Amino acid sequence: MLHREVDLKEDQWKMCGIGALIILGLFARDMMGISVNKFLFLLIALIPIFFLETKNVAVFTCFLVPLYVGLPGNFISVFLLARLFYDAVKYKFPIEKTGFVLTLCVVAYITVQDFLTGYTGIYHLMAAFDFILLAFSMSVIRQYRVGTQAVVAYAIGNFALGAVMLSATLSYYSLQDLMNPATRLGYTGMLIGNTGANMATSIDPNFYAMNTIACISTVSLLLPKFQSKMGKIAAVISMIGSTVCCLIGLSRTFIILLAVWGVLWFLSQGDIKKTVAVLAVMSLFVFAFLKFMPIIAQGFLNRFEGADVVGGNGRINLILLYFKPWFETVLSILFGIGLFNCHTHCAPLMYLFGLGIVGTIPLFSWFAYQWNRCAKCCRKVGFQKIVPLFLTLIGYSSIPAAGAINYTLPIMISMIALVSENRMGESNE
Numbered sequence: 341m342l343h344r345e346v347d348l349k350e351d352q353w354k355m356c357g358i359g360a361l362i363i364l365g366l367f368a369r370d371m372m373g374i375s376v377n378k379f380l381f382l383l384i385a386l387i388p389i390f391f392l393e394t395k396n397v398a399v400f401t402c403f404l405v406p407l408y409v410g411l412p413g414n415f416i417s418v419f420l421l422a423r424l425f426y427d428a429v430k431y432k433f434p435i436e437k438t439g440f441v442l443t444l445c446v447v448a449y450i451t452v453q454d455f456l457t458g459y460t461g462i463y464h465l466m467a468a469f470d471f472i473l474l475a476f477s478m479s480v481i482r483q484y485r486v487g488t489q490a491v492v493a494y495a496i497g498n499f500a501l502g503a504v505m506l507s508a509t510l511s512y513y514s515l516q517d518l519m520n521p522a523t524r525l526g527y528t529g530m531l532i533g534n535t536g537a538n539m540a541t542s543i544d545p546n547f548y549a550m551n552t553i554a555c556i557s558t559v560s561l562l563l564p565k566f567q568s569k570m571g572k573i574a575a576v577i578s579m580i581g582s583t584v585c586c587l588i589g590l591s592r593t594f595i596i597l598l599a600v601w602g603v604l605w606f607l608s609q610g611d612i613k614k615t616v617a618v619l620a621v622m623s624l625f626v627f628a629f630l631k632f633m634p635i636i637a638q639g640f641l642n643r644f645e646g647a648d649v650v651g652g653n654g655r656i657n658l659i660l661l662y663f664k665p666w667f668e669t670v671l672s673i674l675f676g677i678g679l680f681n682c683h684t685h686c687a688p689l690m691y692l693f694g695l696g697i698v699g700t701i702p703l704f705s706w707f708a709y710q711w712n713r714c715a716k717c718c719r720k721v722g723f724q725k726i727v728p729l730f731l732t733l734i735g736y737s738s739i740p741a742a743g744a745i746n747y748t749l750p751i752m753i754s755m756i757a758l759v760s761e762n763r764m765g766e767s768n769e
Contacts, residue, residue: 370508395484403493410541457678470745487759499578502585545589550735554750557728728754
């Protein structure tokens with residue numbers, strides 16, 4: 341038993357060390373301009389992928405995937421999938437038939453459609469096979485009861501993403517420049533255009549808003565359950581840091597989601613004293629934001645003044661644009677126009693229009709299955725525990741997030757919050 345505890349601690353140190361090395365490498369490449377080959381990042385990531393225990397590989401995946409925007413993510417996913425598949429065969433993990441069939445249907449459907457529509461690059465094919473990686477990871481997290489660790493790892497990865505992107509961007513732009521809609525933090529091509537590199541850590545502000553609201557709502561829900569003091573500190577710092585980075589990105593979606601989360605959080609609390617205390621802390625936070633970050637506050641005011649609220653800032657027009665070819669024939673309604681031929685800014689509708697009704701049914705059933713399995717790990721699924729998934733789905737529905745594992749993982753994280761209450765010895769699959 342003592343030997344086992346030592347092994348677990350060694351695994352944790354390896355995971356933390358390699359994670360820190362990857363973050364430092366991203367800072368060196370993006371902020372300091374040091375040339376770091378993407379395959380060097382791949383080699384570093386392979387160390388924990390091949391040498392950590394299965395459950396820690398799943399936890400490390402939750403840290404790594406948010407950073408995919410600055411890493412060779414598709415190559416990393418291939419090795420992650422190979423490792424978890426190997427462990428599933430070697431250790432004979434129990435696989436529930438419903439989950440296996442749904443995953444197989446989703447992967448087969450998207451893969452066949454990719455070939456029929458001419459999208460055969462690794463990014464397009466991994467959009468299908470990533471569902472196997474997600475299914476394996478979720479199964480491992482449930483079986484080994486490491487939901488809290490996975491959430492902490494995700495929070496750290498998401499904060500690292502924002503910190504690297506912000507630091508690198510401030511090397512070329514001032515904070516005042518970032519308040520300009522034309523040079524907002526995270527705009528595609530800004531960093532690559534300035535650095536001249538082939539890859540840079542950058543994410544659209546609205547995508548980062550979804551990541552961050554999943555982090556805030558899930559971490560805040562799990563805080564009372566944290567057993568590790570260091571884990572709690574890391575999660576809180578990451579949550580606050582991600583929030584600051586997201587605010588600098590001037591995402592209107594994030595402000596709306598943050599406000600909705602605040603309201604839902606208050607409604608879900610039964611403790612008046614706790615609610616008042618948190619209200620006071622939030623008031624101080626808002627005061628500090630207005631007092632010490634007036635440039636960003638003014639940037640948000642300017643953003644909302646120019647908002648196209650009725651048209652969803654162009655989202656409604658895009659929905660109508662891709663609805664027409666989808667609804668044109670019976671075949672397109674049933675089988676879709678092609679996932680990568682659809683670019684509407686609403687992920688569920690991207691799947692519906694892109695995959696059609698035939699493809700969407702198993703896909704949505706796959707998401708429902710993952711929620712159901714997580715819910716069985718929890719003694720009681722109350723209003724509080726639904727809030728993270730509800731908010732993350734709203735963010736997911738405001739962006740073109742279909743087809744990428746790093747934009748599907750936040751939904752899984754919001755479900756993982758339920759796994760923290762899993763009882764010892766309980767089987768989940």
